[in-house]
Amino acid sequence: MDRRAFLRKPAAVLAAPLGTDDPTRATALTAPTDPPETVSRYANKTLPNLPRTTAGLAPYTGPWTKVQAAHLLRRCLFGPTKANIATATASSLTQVLNGLLTAPAAPAPPVNVSATDTSVPIGQTWTTQAFDQNFEGVRRASLRSWWLGQVLQGSTLVEKMWVFWHNHFVIEFSDINDARYGYQYAALLRQHALGNIKQLAKDVTVTPAMLRYLNGNQSTATAPNENYGRELLELFTVGKGPLIGPGNYTTYTEADVQAAAKVLTGWRDNATTQQGYFTASRHDTSTKQFSSAFQNRTIANAGDQEYKALVDLVFDQAETARFLVRKLYRWLVYYIIDATTEQNVIVPLAQQLQQNGYNVAPVLRTLLESEHFFDSVNTGCYIKSPLDFTLGICRQLEIPMPPASNPAVQYSVWDYLNSTTSLQQQYLGDPPNVAGWAAYYQTPQFNELWINAVTLPRRSQFSDLMVSTNGTTRSGFKLVADPVAFVESLPPATAEDPNLLIQSLVDLLMPFPLTANQLAFLNDTLLPGLPDFEWTTEWWDYLAAPTNTTKRNAVATKLRALLKVMLSQAEYQLS
Incomplete structure (x- = not known):
């Protein structure tokens, strides 16, 4: 297999594969003032539908060497070190997965590293302080730096899944304009990174960051806001199928969006308590009717418990499990899901996900220990994201980092790495829109979008700098490989x-x-x-x-x- 082909014009390919991707999604979500995205003339124009592999989910029983260990770790970590690979090679696949799927303790919250924020001393957390617009900029920078630092230092699948859920249940820090809300959201995603997706969906629905980002805090009985209800169906759970009639997307209808919006009325966010709260007088108390896509079920008035019934209703659908598994597959394995992969991998994993009550860890284990995952066609086929590329260089070349005893310098270096990935078009905390980064959904290019005339030189600039004589200096600390x-x-x-x-x-x-x-x-x-x-x-x-x-x-x-x-x-x- 020629894996350098992504730098050249691909051979002729066939029709698009089975799936529910919506190629118009990026256009629909891009603001009119956004510049048009430039796609290389060498990028995919269509996707093949011939089977890449017939391997399924049977447990992998082939050789276990540093080749297989490194492949697993590359997909599960932001760059495995030589020590990571050596330890994994000396262990069994089961032992390695046990470690990857064991969530470490939650990290301490981000701290103040700027003299601008006078609410707390340097080195203490600002997350419990009152909102102050004068401090918002430095707090948001602190939050981004902290998040990147935790991802950089992590050694389990939690970190990779933490970013996955950020790309799935999207918010944008710059839009919510409250770093405290952003921290609460990030902590929630990490808490559930290897946990229960249905519970995460419930918690995200009423978390202040999401209420503010998708205008749920403005939704009332007299003016239901459809933003969250629409994205809950289209992007977060069941996904949009082919349009089969006016306002009917196969998996849901416009009437379902409207019903979901009514269910979600009455929720607001409290900047003092940093909690979502329910106001009964703003809630639509009618019985909400859903379409045949949801078995014509209804949700009667249940006040502040109604949103849970909505999430349960949506997660009862088999297509919700399939939609989520496709996204997991594209995150960890490859972006092409042909008919054979759909049948051999996606469908059985989706069934397992439903049978396990939407606990994600068992599904991840089944996928990552499968013959399909270790098939040679799935090795070295995935273009690294900016986070994978940038943090991978730091980790694999063992570039020294500032000690935790000096948080101001430590956060300054992490902030520099954030700016580096931002130049490569992936900014932690601010995906480009509610659909996330286009590389994970925009068919037929998918992660080919990470490589273009702008980002490839920026990747080389960073790697060249890290192996140069002088590297770069941030707050007096020299960042350079030795x-x-x-x-x-x-x-x-x-x-x-x-x-x-x-x-x-x-x-x-x-x-x-x-x-x-x-x-x-x-x-x-x-x-x-x-x-x-x-x-x-x-x-x-x-x-x-x-x-x-x-x-x-x-x-x-x-x-x-x-x-x-x-x-x-x-x-x-x-x-």
């Missing part, structure tokens, strides 16, 4: 042999083996026109005098040149 220290951490026999050294970096950084020509090219990058023993000699000379600047620079310069090339290769863009 390739010499990295190589010193390898087994001595590997570090002194240029070919073994290169292969160890390939095993860490690349999702599949490189060709003999590519390895020869990398050898020539490390040792331009020189024999292999030249590296061994220079490395031994350095080890004999590690404080000698000249000898250290001799090996460091070669390693930086090698890493610069490797991080710019097409293969490194893949997971």
Whole structure:
């Protein structure tokens, strides 16, 4: 399989696959003032419907080596370190999944790192303080930095799923304009990252951030607001099927949106208590009638409990489970869901999800330990998101980070990394719209959208900077990789042999083996026109005098040149 093909014009492909994707969604959600999105002329125009693989959900029983361990970790972490891969390789698949699916304790809340916010001292949390527009900007920056820091430092599937739910139950920090609400929302997503989707949907529905973001706090009996009811159906649960009649999207109708809006009337947000609350006098007390898509069921007046009945009604639908599983699949495996994958993977996983009461962890385990997940076509086929790319470099090259004892500097570095991913078109806390990042839903390009004329140079700029001599400095802290220290951490026999050294970096950084020509090219990058023993000699000379600047620079310069090339290769863009 040629996984470099995403940089070239694809071969002719067939009709779109089975699914319920709506290719008009991005246009419908984009504000009129937004510039049109530029899509490469080489991007997919259609998706194939031929089976990529016939592998299903039978447990994987093939070899368990660093190849399989690294593949699993690449999809579950934001860049596995060599220690992560070594530990996983020495364990069994079941043991690795047990660790990945064990949620660590909730982190401490974000803290103030700006003298601007006088409500609390530096290093103490602002999340319990009163809202103040004068402090909102620095609190929001603190929140983003904190969130990225937790994701960067994580070593379980919680972090990857935390961002998944953010892309699913979307809010935008800049729209809600209350960092305290944003923190409460982020903490809720993390709490349920590996938990019960139905309960998360209920909690999100009345969380202040969502009430404000989709105008639920303005919805009254005399003027029901349809925003949340529509997105609950179209984006958060059952999804939009083909239009089969006026206002009928197969899985729901416009009348269902209107009924859902009536159910949700009466909810408001309280900026003092930071809670959603219900006002009975603003609630529509009529019996809400739903269409045949929901078995013509009704929801009678139940006051502040009515929204739970709505969520239960929607989650009773088999298509809700299938819609959610498709999104999980596209997050963790690949964006193409052909008819065979739909039948062999999506449908049985959806049935398991329903049978488990929408607890997501068992479904994730079934998928991640399956023959389908470990099929060779699903290795190295996924274009990294900006978060995967940027945090992966930091983690895999073991770039030193500021200590927690200095939160101002620590948050400053995390803020820099946020700005880096933002330039690559993924800003944590602010997806472009309520549908999330287009790379996860926009057919037929999907994650090809991460690579374009703007973002690819920005990726290279960041990777080049991290392996340069000076790196970048934030609040007095130098952020830069130390390739010499990295190589010193390898087994001595590997570090002194240029070919073994290169292969160890390939095993860490690349999702599949490189060709003999590519390895020869990398050898020539490390040792331009020189024999292999030249590296061994220079490395031994350095080890004999590690404080000698000249000898250290001799090996460091070669390693930086090698890493610069490797991080710019097409293969490194893949997971």
